[in-house]
Amino acid sequence: MKEKLVLIGNGMAGMRAIEELLDIAPEMYDITVFGAEPYGNYNRILLSPVLAGEKTIDDIMLNDEQWYADNGIALHKGKKVSTVDRRNRKVVAEDGTTEEYDRLLLATGSNPFIIPVPGHDLPGVISFRDIYDVDVMLESSKKHKHAVVIGGGLLGLEAANGLMLQGMHVTVVHLGDTLMERQMDAVSGGMLKKSLEERGLNFLMNASTEAIIGEDRVKGVRFKDGLEIAADLVVMAVGIRPNMALAESVGLHCERGVVVNDTMQTYDPKIYAVGECVQHRGETYGLVAPLFEQAKVCANHLAKMGIARYEGSVTSTKLKVTGIDLFSAGDFIGDDTTEDIVMQDAGRGVYKKVVLKDNKIQGAVMYGDTVDGAWYFQLMRDATDVSDFRTALMLGQAHLGDSGHGGNTAAANMSDDMEVCGCNGVCKGDIVTAITTKGLFTLDDVRSHTKASNSCGSCTGLVEQILASTLGGDYSAAPHSKPMCKCTDYPHDDVRKAIKERHLISIRAVMDSMQWKTVDGCASCRPALNYYVMATWPAEAKDDAQSRFINERAHANIQKDGTYSVVPRMWGGLTSPKELRAIADVVDKFDVPELKVTGGQRIDLFGIKKEDLPAVWADLNAAGMVSGHAYGKSLRTVKTCVGKTWCRFGTQDSTSIGVELERLSWGSWMPHKFKMAVSGCPRNCAEATIKDYGVVCVDSGYELHVGGNGGITVRVTDLLCKVETEEEVYEYSKAFMQLYREEAHYLERTAPWIERVGLSHIKQYVEEDADNRKALAARFDESQKYAQIDPWAERASEGVAEHEFTSLKQIG
């Protein structure tokens, strides 16, 4: 018989845990859910837009009753659990309904705090927590005029905004002198107040409520200083308290919430708890993102996998008031040990403040322009040392200046019909609709449902903003703990470390050793693992063709019509009559429909049928040409300028240096594509400063530049150092490539890698420590011994992977 799992609290955290559990162990339990509210599970955070009239209750249902039926879950809706008999493992509801359990999950959420002033229980005094409250408010707004919202925090302001949009005259009463003081500092709080006033809200600051007046219904509010104002509706939004009454009454250890350990277990090992009712490592949470992380961990333990741990969360907030743009995260007030960087532009209504400690971001608050919120949040969670780019911090990350979305950088200012994702033609409205109607919470959810930012990724920042402003926060899990993919809970770095330490030389070995959750991985982890084992154990690991993307398996680029393109290597961009003749002959012989000069200084032959590839390669090989690896996560091209041989400005022989760089590096597999360039003087005709490794020759030597990137996110290189000899140019290039090969995550280009680890780190390993540089270069050379085999020649004349290019059978 299946074990029984009972959930108390049919809300966001509890049901997320159940969904996660169904994902990983659908058959393990008979599941029963008790919910005090008479509905299925709905998206509580979207109550604000419901109140504002932008959505209906139906829009915000996450799991309707049919869903429970479809998944074989018994739902006791409208039944509040009154006690738990822990000895006999039974749950009893107020109406007497009783259920037995083997495992119990508590997710009772929190209760709004009601200030115990006289009159607090009058009709017309309400909190803002559930559908009932919203119904009462909507009802009141039709009949009454004056609303008072007590509490100028996130919830209070969303309630006030909603009621105002319903036509009420709204006054927000706040005890302190800064609105949302848990999220805003004085300056940004003041800017927020000003713009809300412009929209028609009224504020009473520093006002302490003494009594709510009225006889059979609320009539007004009186303050300590004697002031009285009229009110037909009073909304109390002064905070929430974890709802632990039930847990306490049955003797579970509670402090400010129900105390749980890192596996979300309470002091009773049969009982787990998640959500706002929980206290974990001394913290309680009131935003969805951390609760979802808890839910995931809890599901993992309910499924008896027993590996996940919840280690606490950092959160960020946004206010879901349409048109108001604010963001905050972490400790944005600071103290004696921290420094502030502040940027204020009153004219544009923009304010940003970042708090640093030891050059790491502790917190940030921004108003008016929150484009870089996600970036700061990421730097904060990654604890990135920002000293290398402190000066640029306030100017923001250029990533939203990327190409492909018409120059839009701030999602808040976009109308619903404006295109966000230029690759897949997805508009802002499509994304908002998908988030709210399909119940999406993460960037991955949005990607898979709408395809926005699913291709080139340049609009990722915009999509993140839309997600945050629709849901009021950042929902991605902390990146340093982000698993490689759905097949594992381990992040890239842990996997790479295990491969090295445990001497894992095949994909299978990694999956077994690290308990992969799927039988043979997925299209995302298999190529990564294949690269990791080969890069770590070049002499021992064997390439697994079936774990390569088709381009790397077929050694040519697949085109949208299923044909392939072929790009032979032209060393440093040099070619010869013999090569050109051979190419021309191939074009004639195989009816190649298009011939193009690439931006990488070589020639691309388009529209070749897969079965012709080996023959094409054989002809190119015969003229001395080899694969250009234009299809690979590998060394691509080395672009050169003509240099001092011909150019009147040339200082060094840039062409020969380029040829030599390409000779030493060709064939190497990398985490992502890798491009180099050599310019003969600072005029930089070869565009070396947007390459992964760029050399700019000067009279006295060579400048070495790293981490550049053209394309979607243009990033100019950082100067690594200057060297004096050609030999050093080569040695440094090998060391840099090897460090990248050993440390970067699969599909991470040098630019984001350097931004993640910091240029100082690269300098330390490649420039400052000569022994380490030589060791890195030696490891690169060693790995090249196995990599520098022309894959075309093998396939054209040695019969390697013949099955790849012939059909199994021809019928008819």
Next chain:
Amino acid sequence: MSDWIEVGTIDDIPVLGARVVSTADGNIGVFRTADDEIFALRDECPHQKGPLSQGIVHGNQVTCPLHNWNIELDGGEAVAPDEGCTASYPVKIEDGKIFLSLVAAG
């Protein structure tokens, strides 16, 4: 039934790989999973006709090489949230030989 056509042996297809059977009206991808199950699908992704035989096979699914849709090998249905279906063909194995029927199953 008489319309089974022998197309090759299991060993002709790499584990977690695919081969193509070309027919008068288009290609059919024949896939082999880790536990040697064989499936046959029309070699056209329901999205934009990407050649599924060129994708990465994992579990009982293949990931399309063009835009990464996942397609169920058994039945040809796209994995949610993507929607669409590609035709699948009956396959049987006898003595390691693969037989294919061109009467599309759905």
